[in-house]
Amino acid sequence: MVVDGIADETGASAADGAVDRLFHALADTTRRDILRRCVRGELSVSRLAAAYPMSFAAVQKHVTVLERAGLVTKERRGREQLVRTDPDALDRARQALDELESAWRARVDRMSALLDDTGRDTGRGTPARDGNTTEGTDG
Amino acid sequence: MTVTSVDKDVDHLTLTLVADFTAPVERVWQLWADPRQLERWWGPPSYPATVEEHDLTPGGGVTYYMTGPEGEKYGGWWRISSVTPPSALEFTDGFSGEDGKPNPEMPTTSVRMTLTGHDGGTRMELRSLFDTREQMEQLAEMGMVEGMSLAVGQMDALLAG
Numbered sequence: 001m002v003v004d005g006i007a008d009e010t011g012a013s014a015a016d017g018a019v020d021r022l023f024h025a026l027a028d029t030t031r032r033d034i035l036r037r038c039v040r041g042e043l044s045v046s047r048l049a050a051a052y053p054m055s056f057a058a059v060q061k062h063v064t065v066l067e068r069a070g071l072v073t074k075e076r077r078g079r080e081q082l083v084r085t086d087p088d089a090l091d092r093a094r095q096a097l098d099e100l101e102s103a104w105r106a107r108v109d110r111m112s113a114l115l116d117d118t119g120r121d122t123g124r125g126t127p128a129r130d131g132n133t134t135e136g137t138d139g
Numbered sequence: 140m141t142v143t144s145v146d147k148d149v150d151h152l153t154l155t156l157v158a159d160f161t162a163p164v165e166r167v168w169q170l171w172a173d174p175r176q177l178e179r180w181w182g183p184p185s186y187p188a189t190v191e192e193h194d195l196t197p198g199g200g201v202t203y204y205m206t207g208p209e210g211e212k213y214g215g216w217w218r219i220s221s222v223t224p225p226s227a228l229e230f231t232d233g234f235s236g237e238d239g240k241p242n243p244e245m246p247t248t249s250v251r252m253t254l255t256g257h258d259g260g261t262r263m264e265l266r267s268l269f270d271t272r273e274q275m276e277q278l279a280e281m282g283m284v285e286g287m288s289l290a291v292g293q294m295d296a297l298l299a300g
Binding site for chain 2: 115
């Protein structure tokens with residue numbers, strides 16, 4: 001397995017650089033689309049280039065940005081350059097459950113907030129206001 | 140403190156989540172049974188859901204779309220396999236294509252939700268099961284990409300503000 005090494009600076013600037021590259025890579029619609037396409041299996045740069053109204057060189061540049069951000073790997077096979085997203089399979093399974101968990105946790109939080117809101121709106125359990133209640137008129 | 144337990148079973152591709160609410164069962168059921176309430180919690184605030192069809196009967200279903208910050212739309216659907224108001228609902232949860240029809244290339248999960256009275260409130264147990272390992276991995280990839288795109292969108296909004 002050949003991983004194209006990136007010469008990092010040292011210390012915090014290296015970590016900042018990696019995050020910058022990641023966000024830069026994801027901040028473009030075409031690059032996000034390339035990622036989605038390569039999730040389903042490896043694709044050659046020329047196959048990808050055919051999918052966009054831009055030159056082969058432009059698509060290749062996008063792939064290079066993704067590669068530097070560690071989001072895809074690129075491998076030369078014969079005349080073709082194959083692009084794929086490549087996290088470890090077990091990590092992906094765990095990650096899927098993590099994604100699902102955070103999605104449902106967020107939903108449960110929103111459900112809880114909604115239930116609290118409607119509790120207040122319908123006046124359920126509203127405390128009587130001191131000095132403002134008149135006996136016999138509440139209904 | 141609403142979510143009381145979470146179990147993730149990598150071998151069986153299953154997430155089990157238990158949450159306790161102080162509201163009564165009938166009230167929690169309405170969050171699922173009333174489309175206007177469902178759309179207030181199903182999607183994240185930056186991707187609000189709009190429910191189109193909503194028929195919680197066996198063989199019936201729900202269709203909805205979520206609208207992103209740039210106006211992009213992501214469609215989804217449920218197919219109901221069983222329903223016992225106000226205490227149980229089972230459905231398949233999937234994605235739609237741009238034509239609004241179920242997209243067979245996208246992953247689906249099977250969801251079973253039960254509500255029971257508990258300590259004067261309601262316990263909700265939710266089990267979500269990926270139908271295949273391949274689909275599970277696919278969703279992880281999508282989640283990663285969407286989640287990061289979302290983070291980027293939020294950063295953009297912060298920077299613009």
